[in-house]
Amino acid sequence: MLGRIVASGCFLFCLAVAAQKPVAKAAPVVRHAWDDATLSPDERAGLVLAEMTLDEKLAMIHGMKPEDAPGVKFDPSGSVEGVGFLPGVARLGVPSINMTDSAVGVRQPEDESRYTTLLPSSFALAASWDPDAAMRYGQVVGRELHELGLNMSIGGGVNLMREPRGGRTFEYAGEDPLLAGTLVGTLEAGVHSEHVMNDIKHFALNDQESGRRQVNVVLGERAMRESDLLAFEIALEIAKPSAVMCSYNLLNTDYACENSYLLKTVLRDEFHFQGFVVSDWSATHSTVKAAMAGLDVEMSGGKFLGKPFAEAMKSGEISPEQLDSMVRRVLRSLFASGAVDDPPVREIIDPFRGREIAQKIAEESMVLLRNEGATLPLSQGVHRVAVIGGHADVGVLSGGGSAQVAAPGGNAVLKDGKPAAGPTFFPSSPLREIQSHAAGASVTFDDGMSLSAATKAAKDAEVAIVFVTQPMREARDAATLSLPDKQDELVEAVASANPHTIVVIESGGPVTMPWKNKVATIVEAWYPGIGGAQALGDLLFGTVNFSAKLPGTFPASEAQLPHPVIAGSDMVPQPKGQPAVIFNANYSAEGARAGYKWFQSEKKEPLFPFGFGMSYTTFAYSDLTVNAEKLAVSFTVKNTGSREGTDIAELYVALPVAVGESFRRLAGWQRVDLKPGEAKLVTIAVDKRMVSIFDTATHSWQMPSGAFEWSAGGNSENLPLHVSMVK
Ligand code: BGC
Numbered sequence: 001m002l003g004r005i006v007a008s009g010c011f012l013f014c015l016a017v018a019a020q021k022p023v024a025k026a027a028p029v030v031r032h033a034w035d036d037a038t039l040s041p042d043e044r045a046g047l048v049l050a051e052m053t054l055d056e057k058l059a060m061i062h063g064m065k066p067e068d069a070p071g072v073k074f075d076p077s078g079s080v081e082g083v084g085f086l087p088g089v090a091r092l093g094v095p096s097i098n099m100t101d102s103a104v105g106v107r108q109p110e111d112e113s114r115y116t117t118l119l120p121s122s123f124a125l126a127a128s129w130d131p132d133a134a135m136r137y138g139q140v141v142g143r144e145l146h147e148l149g150l151n152m153s154i155g156g157g158v159n160l161m162r163e164p165r166g167g168r169t170f171e172y173a174g175e176d177p178l179l180a181g182t183l184v185g186t187l188e189a190g191v192h193s194e195h196v197m198n199d200i201k202h203f204a205l206n207d208q209e210s211g212r213r214q215v216n217v218v219l220g221e222r223a224m225r226e227s228d229l230l231a232f233e234i235a236l237e238i239a240k241p242s243a244v245m246c247s248y249n250l251l252n253t254d255y256a257c258e259n260s261y262l263l264k265t266v267l268r269d270e271f272h273f274q275g276f277v278v279s280d281w282s283a284t285h286s287t288v289k290a291a292m293a294g295l296d297v298e299m300s301g302g303k304f305l306g307k308p309f310a311e312a313m314k315s316g317e318i319s320p321e322q323l324d325s326m327v328r329r330v331l332r333s334l335f336a337s338g339a340v341d342d343p344p345v346r347e348i349i350d351p352f353r354g355r356e357i358a359q360k361i362a363e364e365s366m367v368l369l370r371n372e373g374a375t376l377p378l379s380q381g382v383h384r385v386a387v388i389g390g391h392a393d394v395g396v397l398s399g400g401g402s403a404q405v406a407a408p409g410g411n412a413v414l415k416d417g418k419p420a421a422g423p424t425f426f427p428s429s430p431l432r433e434i435q436s437h438a439a440g441a442s443v444t445f446d447d448g449m450s451l452s453a454a455t456k457a458a459k460d461a462e463v464a465i466v467f468v469t470q471p472m473r474e475a476r477d478a479a480t481l482s483l484p485d486k487q488d489e490l491v492e493a494v495a496s497a498n499p500h501t502i503v504v505i506e507s508g509g510p511v512t513m514p515w516k517n518k519v520a521t522i523v524e525a526w527y528p529g530i531g532g533a534q535a536l537g538d539l540l541f542g543t544v545n546f547s548a549k550l551p552g553t554f555p556a557s558e559a560q561l562p563h564p565v566i567a568g569s570d571m572v573p574q575p576k577g578q579p580a581v582i583f584n585a586n587y588s589a590e591g592a593r594a595g596y597k598w599f600q601s602e603k604k605e606p607l608f609p610f611g612f613g614m615s616y617t618t619f620a621y622s623d624l625t626v627n628a629e630k631l632a633v634s635f636t637v638k639n640t641g642s643r644e645g646t647d648i649a650e651l652y653v654a655l656p657v658a659v660g661e662s663f664r665r666l667a668g669w670q671r672v673d674l675k676p677g678e679a680k681l682v683t684i685a686v687d688k689r690m691v692s693i694f695d696t697a698t699h700s701w702q703m704p705s706g707a708f709e710w711s712a713g714g715n716s717e718n719l720p721l722h723v724s725m726v727k
Contacts (some may be wrong), residue, residue: 142192147345206256363531369522397506455494633710648670653667653690
């Protein structure tokens with residue numbers, strides 16, 4: 001080091017700089033006892049709390065805009081206009097909390113988030129089955145929040161896909177608790193690694209958007225612990241989140257944000273969650289009941305935990321200790337996240353760094369669902385390609401609602417020369433990428449609005465690539481799983497004109513495909529983010545191999561679902577001023593059998609099963625062995641094709657017959673990179689909960705005795721290896 005400094009001719013200056021930095025880091029100026037970073041977050045929180053006034057504490061348990069709180073002694077200059085703000089205490093060096101939505105990238109007003117990265121949707125990330133990708137995803141979100149001066153992320157949706165028409169499916173991570181919990185937990189650990197407070201939401205059973213503020217979910221304890229709550233449990237263990245957001249819905253007759261079973265029994269007593277519970281926006285319904293049930297912070301205002309809380313304290317209904325415990329949890333999270341020791345400093349975001357990561361994740365997340373006659377990969381020598389529909393000339397689709405990231409330059413789809421209203425397309429043009437891969441070809445674009453024009457374009461080409469889109473957004477479920485706007489007819493028309501039809505789907509989750517057997521190739525690209533077209537181009541032309549697999553079952557029709565009609569989808573809004581009518585979504589019949597577990601036990605054949613996805617190469621599986629003592633399962637995966645590829649090798653377990661489950665549970669997986677002919681031994685350490693049932697009498701996981709059937713292979717319905725283990 002010294003040698004290099006001398007050689008560069010800046011000896012004295014550089015030495016001084018080199019000497020300064022470590023000193024500054026090792027010994028920050030200690031103004032308060034809690035500045036001492038060697039103390040635990042709990043100790044530091046306790047020290048601050050002892051110095052806070054009642055008003056300062058009361059201001060910390062509900063959101064506010066600085067202008068909402070004249071006379072309150074906090075530092076309003078701390079607000080950088082995220083979607084939520086909790087005032088800090090400037091005199092004690094406690095920073096304000098500035099939070100914003102960041103499910104699939106940082107959401108800020110357009111002038112702020114012009115350079116933030118739109119990542120592939122969370123559902124797409126889940127299709128990678130790759131915790132490393134989830135970590136990188138979370139780091140992009142955390143870093144960009146930090147660079148925008150924000151210190152808290154509100155993302156981390158881990159609700160299970162019980163309802164594939166769900167408007168927020170794209171913000172969640174599929175239908176399996178182990179897969180969803182692992183990926184969302186790791187993503188949020190990535191956010192945390194950037195010293196940004198993180199959260200997990202929407203707790204819990206907020207699995208549909210229809211009537212989301214008035215739906216009462218009915219489900220038994222064992223079923224929820226083995227499904228939705230297990231996803232939360234796993235995510236919480238990995239992410240150690242600063243906050244958990246309670247949801248809009250009711251669960252077994254209590255609103256989630258005042259549900260003491262959820263917030264106390266499960267979250268605090270059994271999951272040992274140490275952060276704070278924050279309500280979804282206007283999801284708080286009471287003061288005393290909510291606080292006593294375990295709600296710590298009301299967002300986005302103080303309708304219940306503002307003035308009414310102070311009054312309840314005066315009347316003795318709420319004790320000072322109760323307030324202290326709520327504030328302590330907020331303070332603890334501030335210290336535990338690193339947000340106090342490494343406060344955000346506004347910087348310019350590097351859009352290219354984020355984009356490169358987004359593209360890599362997109363490459364790992366697009367699923368090859370069908371490829372007859374090896375239509376893909378396309379040859380670079382292809383002569384005539386017709387690209388049709390889906391605004392593929394200008395961009396790729398993104399999901400709407402609070403997860404919506406602003407597109408650079410506004411919607412890439414224009415109307416009258418201006419960014420169009422409606423679903424937002426990001427400027428990542430599939431047409432341009434296809435053109436650049438097939439440099440010598442004639443590549444045409446037809447917008448797909450006229451069936452006859454699209455048919456003609458397809459007829460004139462060697463290959464037709466038709467893009468179809470399913471826009472989805474928060475607060476609205478899709479009425480059906482069918483593609484909207486007669487796009488099924490478009491695909492049928494193109495397929496009848498060209499035998500080499502490739503369909504690229506940009507959807508939030510599953511869609512139906514009445515034309516499945518009439519087209520050569522199907523690629524599910526999801527909402528692929530700002531590097532989506534580049535990733536797609538590389539996959540279509542085989543520069544990169546497909547590796548992703550479905551994180552959720554694609555049903556053949558709505559009739560196969562536990563609820564062919566979504567509960568509450570026929571509700572008409574109450575006249576203004578009338579209370580909303582509560583209705584039930586009764587999930588008791590399917591219980592823990594979300595997704596593939598329902599399809600297996602009801603013997604329904606889906607369009608594409610959970611865990612399915614193809615590659616340009618092929619894989620074979622052998623030698624399944626189980627170490628019952630260690631709960632470790634091994635098998636060999638071999639690349640039997642002629643191309644390098646990555647397999648997601650999947651392991652499932654069926655519990656002893658006496659348990660009464662007629663499905664296999666995902667027990668683990670591994671992504672394996674293999675050269676042609678190469679074989680690798682995969683060993684999966686199985687979490688005991690995957691082979692246990694939740695015993696509601698003892699509130700604990702119990703492994704039943706009997707014969708466990710282990711199966712391994714390439715997807716939930718194609719498992720060539722089986723072995724029995726008696727316990
Ligand atoms: C959503 C939350 C979001 C919040 C703030 C709510 O409508 O359900 O997920 O974090 O708005 O934008």
